[in-house]
Amino acid sequence: MYVIENYSRLPVRFVKGEGVYLYDDEGKRYLDFVSGIAVCSLGHSHPRLVEAICSQVRELIHVSNLFENPWQEELAQKLVEEFWASGKVFFCNSGTEANEAAIKLVRKFFRDRGENRFRIITFGRGFHGRTYGSLSATAQEKFHEGFEPMLEGFDYAELNDIGSVIKLVNRNTAGIMLEVIQGEGGVNECESEFLKEVQSLCREEGLLLIVDEVQTGIGRTGMFYGYQHFGIEPDIITLAKGLGGGVPIGALLAREEVAQHLTPGSHGSTFGGNPLACRAGFVVVEEVKKLLPQIREVGEFFREKLEELGAGRVKGRGLMLGLELERECKNAVLKALERGLVVNCTAGNVLRFLPPLIVEREHVEEAVEVLREIL
Numbered sequence: 001m002y003v004i005e006n007y008s009r010l011p012v013r014f015v016k017g018e019g020v021y022l023y024d025d026e027g028k029r030y031l032d033f034v035s036g037i038a039v040c041s042l043g044h045s046h047p048r049l050v051e052a053i054c055s056q057v058r059e060l061i062h063v064s065n066l067f068e069n070p071w072q073e074e075l076a077q078k079l080v081e082e083f084w085a086s087g088k089v090f091f092c093n094s095g096t097e098a099n100e101a102a103i104k105l106v107r108k109f110f111r112d113r114g115e116n117r118f119r120i121i122t123f124g125r126g127f128h129g130r131t132y133g134s135l136s137a138t139a140q141e142k143f144h145e146g147f148e149p150m151l152e153g154f155d156y157a158e159l160n161d162i163g164s165v166i167k168l169v170n171r172n173t174a175g176i177m178l179e180v181i182q183g184e185g186g187v188n189e190c191e192s193e194f195l196k197e198v199q200s201l202c203r204e205e206g207l208l209l210i211v212d213e214v215q216t217g218i219g220r221t222g223m224f225y226g227y228q229h230f231g232i233e234p235d236i237i238t239l240a241k242g243l244g245g246g247v248p249i250g251a252l253l254a255r256e257e258v259a260q261h262l263t264p265g266s267h268g269s270t271f272g273g274n275p276l277a278c279r280a281g282f283v284v285v286e287e288v289k290k291l292l293p294q295i296r297e298v299g300e301f302f303r304e305k306l307e308e309l310g311a312g313r314v315k316g317r318g319l320m321l322g323l324e325l326e327r328e329c330k331n332a333v334l335k336a337l338e339r340g341l342v343v344n345c346t347a348g349n350v351l352r353f354l355p356p357l358i359v360e361r362e363h364v365e366e367a368v369e370v371l372r373e374i375l
């Protein structure tokens with residue numbers, strides 16, 4: 001009654017979660033294959049995460065960025081260790097903010113060098129967030145509708161079509177920004193060859209390559225960062241969703257020469273990287289690193305099972321999978337929910353699966369059984 005109705009919510013109230021399961025207010029159990037949209041990477045009530053969060057709440061929740069913050073250093077080091085080059089991290093609170101920071105950093109990088117380069121090439125069906133910079137970077141009309149004018153400086157190309165990218169490069173182009181697997185857009189994978197061509201183009205033209213890892217990052221695809229499947233070397237990556245295991249946190253990671261352009265006072269966030277969020281992120285990263293082989297193994301098993309179903313094209317990698325149906329999938333989501341399985345429908349006809357990264361074969365079998373019944 002008092003909450004603005006900008007979401008169409010499913011008719012269920014979850015009150016408790018444990019591992020890969022959720023429980024509603026009538027005590028009914030559900031297998032969670034959405035994880036709060038790729039957020040609850042360690043599942044629900046993970047003992048080590050709960051312990052770390054509770055103990056941090058007792059010690060110190062927040063101090064602001066007016067002061068030194070050792071928890072940020074600890075988490076940043078963990079994130080950089082997995083990055084291809086030496087880099088540095090900026091912390092914020094969400095995916096859209098991480099992308100805002102990336103867009104600002106790209107502009108600042110060239111401005112500091114006296115170059116008038118500010119345009120960023122992004123891709124159709126991509127999704128980068130809802131604030132004006134990220135929204136403008138999101139090349140989907142339906143998200144812009146009613147909110148124009150968009151921020152200036154974005155050009156839209158087609159995924160897996162290098163010609164469409166080359167055509168857009170001019171003397172004002174500063175960077176190329178993409179998701180290696182588009183999440184909201186329907187679990188659309190970049191081809192390896194395409195990404196290598198994008199990388200070469202960036203090198204030839206002196207452009208920065210920004211990979212939005214908000215959904216693909218932190219183990220989701222079976223590698224710690226999604227770009228690692230493709231042998232590319234981004235200048236900037238952005239993170240959020242799975243990083244805090246449910247505690248809001250976002251991050252931007254940039255190669256050192258790029259990162260140094262976010263000088264004191266140039267950008268900031270009140271909440272960004274507070275002790276609570278960083279402590280949660282630290283535990284998530286440590287646990288996810290241990291889970292990587294299991295994510296690949298269970299992900300591969302899940303993919304095979306989905307293919308066996310023969311209900312549509314299977315897309316994605318690791319534990320970020322989609323099943324493209326020939327019809328709308330809204331109804332399938334409701335039917336699955338009735339049978340105790342939580343799945344998501346994106347891009348109209350793609351059933352999307354984002355189970356917690358702790359998921360095991362037996363849970364996949366349980367989920368596929370429900371899918372078999374309803375499809």
Ligand SMILES: *Cc1c(COP(=O)(O)O)cnc(C)c1O
Pocket residue numbers: 093094095096097099127128129130179183184212213214215216240241
């Ligand atoms: C979800 C998502 C975002 C936006 O993240 P918020 O935390 O909702 O702002 C940005 N990029 C990608 C790839 C996403 O999946």
